[in-house]
Amino acid sequence: MISKKAKLITDLKKAVEVPTRNGYGEGIVLAAKKNENVVVLCADLTESTRNEEFKKQFPGRFVQMGVHEQLLAALAAGMALEGKIPFITSYAMFCPGRAWEMVRTNICLNEVPVKIIGSHAGVSVGPDGATHQAIEDIAIMRPIPNMTIIAPADVIEARKATIALLDVDGPCYARFAREKTAVFTTEDTPFKIGRAEVFRDGTDAAIIACGPLVYNALLAAEDLAKKGLDVRVINSHTIKPLDEKTILAAAKECGAIVTVEEHQVTGGLGGAITEYLSQIYPVPILRIGVQNKFGQSGEPKELVEYYGMGVSHIKKAVEEVLRRK
Amino acid sequence: MSHIHDEKLKKLELIANRLRQHVITSVATAKSGHQGGPLGMADIFAALYFHILCHDPKNPGWDERDRLILSNGHICPVRYAAMAEAGYFPIEELKTLRKFGTRLQGHPERLRLPGSETTSGPLGAGLAQAAGMALALKMKKKTPYVYALTSDGEHEAGLHYEAMLFAGKNKLDNLICVVDRNNIQIDGNTEDIMPLEPLRKKYEAFNWHVIEINGNDMEEVVRGFEEAKSVHQMPICIIAHTIPGRGVSFMENNYKWHSQPFKEGEAEQALKELKGIEAKLSAEHR
Numbered sequence: 276m277i278s279k280k281a282k283l284i285t286d287l288k289k290a291v292e293v294p295t296r297n298g299y300g301e302g303i304v305l306a307a308k309k310n311e312n313v314v315v316l317c318a319d320l321t322e323s324t325r326n327e328e329f330k331k332q333f334p335g336r337f338v339q340m341g342v343h344e345q346l347l348a349a350l351a352a353g354m355a356l357e358g359k360i361p362f363i364t365s366y367a368m369f370c371p372g373r374a375w376e377m378v379r380t381n382i383c384l385n386e387v388p389v390k391i392i393g394s395h396a397g398v399s400v401g402p403d404g405a406t407h408q409a410i411e412d413i414a415i416m417r418p419i420p421n422m423t424i425i426a427p428a429d430v431i432e433a434r435k436a437t438i439a440l441l442d443v444d445g446p447c448y449a450r451f452a453r454e455k456t457a458v459f460t461t462e463d464t465p466f467k468i469g470r471a472e473v474f475r476d477g478t479d480a481a482i483i484a485c486g487p488l489v490y491n492a493l494l495a496a497e498d499l500a501k502k503g504l505d506v507r508v509i510n511s512h513t514i515k516p517l518d519e520k521t522i523l524a525a526a527k528e529c530g531a532i533v534t535v536e537e538h539q540v541t542g543g544l545g546g547a548i549t550e551y552l553s554q555i556y557p558v559p560i561l562r563i564g565v566q567n568k569f570g571q572s573g574e575p576k577e578l579v580e581y582y583g584m585g586v587s588h589i590k591k592a593v594e595e596v597l598r599r600k
Numbered sequence: 601m602s603h604i605h606d607e608k609l610k611k612l613e614l615i616a617n618r619l620r621q622h623v624i625t626s627v628a629t630a631k632s633g634h635q636g637g638p639l640g641m642a643d644i645f646a647a648l649y650f651h652i653l654c655h656d657p658k659n660p661g662w663d664e665r666d667r668l669i670l671s672n673g674h675i676c677p678v679r680y681a682a683m684a685e686a687g688y689f690p691i692e693e694l695k696t697l698r699k700f701g702t703r704l705q706g707h708p709e710r711l712r713l714p715g716s717e718t719t720s721g722p723l724g725a726g727l728a729q730a731a732g733m734a735l736a737l738k739m740k741k742k743t744p745y746v747y748a749l750t751s752d753g754e755h756e757a758g759l760h761y762e763a764m765l766f767a768g769k770n771k772l773d774n775l776i777c778v779v780d781r782n783n784i785q786i787d788g789n790t791e792d793i794m795p796l797e798p799l800r801k802k803y804e805a806f807n808w809h810v811i812e813i814n815g816n817d818m819e820e821v822v823r824g825f826e827e828a829k830s831v832h833q834m835p836i837c838i839i840a841h842t843i844p845g846r847g848v849s850f851m852e853n854n855y856k857w858h859s860q861p862f863k864e865g866e867a868e869q870a871l872k873e874l875k876g877i878e879a880k881l882s883a884e885h886r
Contacts, residue, residue, distance in 0.1 A: 314739075338735070346762035349725045353669075353732020356710075356718060357740070361732075376722055377759070381729060384719045385710055 276500075277493075281474045282463035287493055292455035295487060296394045298433025299451050300325025303362060303392075306438045307333050313441070314354060316340050316363045318347050323453075324364040324394045344369040348377035348389070355387035360441065367393025367409035367450050375415055382446045383421045389447075390440045391416075396426070396450035397486070397537035398565065398582055399575035408570035409450070414542025416448045417515055423447040424515040425468060426486040426536070426544075429458045432512060435466040443468060452537075454575040456487035471518035477505035480593050480600075481525035484535035485511050485544045488563075488584055492535050495589035506593055514544050519551060526552050531596040532560045535589055537579070540564035559599035561592040608651070609818050610885045615685060616646035616818070617878045620847045621871060622681035622694050628867035630698040633706065636844035636857040637751060638678035640782045640815070644749075644840060645682040647821045654744065657687035660715035666744045667733055669717055671726020672751035672780070673707040674859070679716070680704050688715050724757025726750055727777055731767045734775040734835075745829070748777045753785030756794050761806075767835040768807030775835045776828045777808075780815065782844040784855035803837040815840030848873050 277283055284290060307313040307329060314336045317326050321339075330337040340347050347370050351361035363370060371378050371391055382389045393412055400408045416422050423443050427433035433451055440447045465472055474489065475496050484492040489510045496506040507529055509521060526532060532552070534545035545562035552558060565582050579585055619642040627633040648668065649655070655665045670679050677697060684691045689703070696702035703713045707721030718729050730748035737744060754760060767775055781799065783790050790796055803810045809831045813824035821840070828836040844858070845851030848870040862870075 335739070340766065343762040343766065345759040346728050346766060349728035349759060350732035350735070350763065350766065352718070353729035353734075354736040355732075356729070357733050357736035359736050359739070377725060377728075380719060380722050381725055 276476050278473050278476050280465065281472060282461050283474060284459050284461060287459055287490070287497065290457035290459045290490070293430040293458050294452055294455050295427050295430050295433040296325050296451040296453060298427060298430040299392055299394070299437050299449070300328055302434040302437025303329045304332055306441055307336065309438065310360060310441055312358055312360045314338060314359050314361050316347055316351055316361050318342060318344055318365040318370065320365055324392065326364060344373040345377050348374035349381045351389045352377070352381035352385055352387050355389050356385065360388050360390065362390045362392055364392040364394070366395040366407060367412040368395065368407055371412060371416055371448060372409060378416070379419050383419045386421055386445055388443070388445055391446070391448040393448065393450045395453045397452055398570040398578040399452055399454045399537060401454060401575040401578065402572050404572040405569040410538050410565050410570060411542070412450060413514055413538050413544070414546065417542060417547065421445050422515060423468065423513070425449045425513050427451065427512055428486060428489040428510050429456060429460050431458060431460045431462065432464070432466055436468070436512065439466065439468050450486070452487055457490040459490050459493065469513050469516050469518060471509050471511040471513065471521040473507060473521070474510050475506065475508035477507040478528050479504045479506055480531040480533065480597055481507040481509060481529040482533045482535055482589060482593065483509045483511050483522065483525065483544065483548055485514060486537055488535045488537050491584065491586050491589055494586045495593065498586065498590055499593055504593070511544060514547055517547050517551060522548055522551060523556055526556045526558045530558050531600045532558060533563060533589060533592045533596055534560065535563040535584065537584060538564050540566055559596050561596045563589055563592055604651070604819070604822050609822070610881065612646045612650055612818050614878065614881050614885065615650050616642040617847070617874060617881060618685060619645055619678055619681040621874050622684065622691070623677045624867050624870045624874065626677050626680070626694040626697040628862050629695050632861055633677055633698055634674045634859040636784060636851060637672065637675035637780060637782065639848060639851065640842035640844045640846045641675055641678050641749070641780055642846065643816050643818055643821055644778060645678050647818065647825065648747065649682040649686045651822060652825045657683070660688060663742070664744060667717055667730070667746040669726045669730040669733070669746065669748045670708060670720055671748055672723060672754055673720035675751070676708045679708065683715060723751070723754035724759040727760050727763040730775060731763050731772060734767070734772040735770060737774060738772070744774070746775050748775065750777060750779050752779055752781045752783065752790050752796055755779070755796050755799070764803065764806040764808065771833045772835045773832050776838065777835065778838045778840055780842055781839050782842045784844050784858060786858050788855050799839060807834060808837045809834040810837045810839060812839045812841065815842035816846050847877060
């Protein structure tokens with residue numbers, strides 16, 4: 276059953292679709308109104324990273340960098356050292372992808388509040404193909420000390436997350452999707468960085484997901500309920516710091532876990548949960564995500580299915596993990 | 601002509617000599633670290649910390665201070681020496697260089713040592729951060745200068761050119777980049793490893809104002825910085841031709857002294873030579 280506290284839309288199947296990157300575009304304008312130190316640095320992708328409205332409303336706080344992703348990260352560190360809160364925006368493949376060492380040394384070792392906004396994460400980027408589909412981005416950010424990592428589940432949560440980045444006094448990485456995905460949370464759905472939310476109650480197994488695939492997890496759990504299985508669904512939008520309390524409770528109360536993310540199965544949410552639980556409370560875990568492969572051109576939903584992250588794959592994984600319980 | 605008296609010049613030369621002695625002592629004590637670059641840049645550090653920079657050693661976070669970003673973080677022994685001489689921390693602390701628990705890390709860390717402005721070492725990233733600071737200062741309508749000290753070898757890193765383009769576009773005339781043109785890098789001479797010439801034309805092509813000086817001639821150093829501060833609407837590059845290992849005969853112009861450890865007696869010999877120069881300068885000074 277959908278958790279009452281989650282305040283999701285009543286009929287999941289009737290969800291409209293909007294890209295999560297739009298939530299960043301709305302959120303950054305609100306964040307800028309809230310804090311005058313917010314500046315946006317853009318690497319020649321104003322429209323596709325949804326910075327047009329910010330640029331219109333705050334022209335003096337918008338910095339056009341050109342195709343310079345390493346500079347984007349390093350220069351932002353310099354601005355942050357002077358008290359600014361730079362939101363640095365590009366495709367996740369290029370920043371943090373291309374800018375990794377600048378993110379580590381100039382931003383994280385310096386402990387400055389630069390907010391990395393990575394759009395076009397996941398294979399659902401679609402026709403652009405493997406070069407532009409970031410599916411290793413969480414893995415390269417996760418081991419860096421001081422880094423907070425967030426993958427919002429839909430456009431509403433993306434807006435809330437963007438504004439909430441201001442509450443973190445340090446570096447953050449937030450990943451967003453290019454394609455339209457289901458809008459299934461509401462204004463009233465709780466959102467706090469570092470706290471995973473139980474979206475569906477259940478004790479037979481738990482699906483812990485992040486990003487737009489939380490929706491697929493909910494659809495899978497809904498189908499499994501028809502078979503008499505009560506599957507808990509947790510939206511772990513914050514991958515670092517992991518909400519260990521909620522995850523440990525899921526392991527103890529459900530005894531079997533499936534992780535779901537549009538990312539390589541190594542180094543991301545599945546990796547984080549596996550590493551954590553293996554040391555403290557081992558239970559059977561199966562990880563849904565890209566299995567050590569690169570993406571390719573195709574339609575977004577077609578690719579999500581091809582790489583094994585569809586509703587049917589999640590259902591199958593839950594049934595399999597239950598057999599190992 | 602520069603607006604500086606001979607007496608002040610001599611004083612700065614004496615300070616530069618002391619910085620060189622600190623570099624030798626601290627690197628010898630650490631048993632590792634870099635000497636060639638720091639010795640070559642000692643005159644520039646003396647000029648900056650004792651004549652050019654607007655700063656307050658007792659208040660390293662002072663909002664109105666000039667910012668000094670050391671992009672080639674590995675030459676930090678000379679920066680640490682200058683900071684100690686200026687009063688940021690006790691000179692005695694220089695002996696902790698590179699040792700466990702020290703504030704004087706092998707490459708500088710901002711959070712450990714107030715006044716070091718940023719964490720640096722990986723080459724090519726200093727000018728980018730300095731440009732970010734210069735832009736933010738302009739946004740805040742603040743007037744301090746941002747000095748970015750760079751090595752010639754790090755001009756092989758692509759990020760440095762990204763920052764050059766950006767600074768030129770944004771006419772960051774509060775940004776002064778100093779290039780330590782000592783012609784050496786770890787594996788050999790820069791023109792053998794990856795030729796940088798024509799370096800001046802590179803900066804000019806990126807819309808920078810370029811000044812060339814002998815970085816081991818105190819009067820030229822001071823004059824170069826004074827000229828830099830008179831430039832408007834362009835970022836400024838000072839190409840400082842220096843001699844790596846300057847002041848120690850067996851170290852000068854030998855790329856191996858980028859960072860090779862001293863063998864027995866070498867540090868003592870280096871100090872002896874530097875003290876000889878100090879005595880000569882002191883005699884002239886009187």
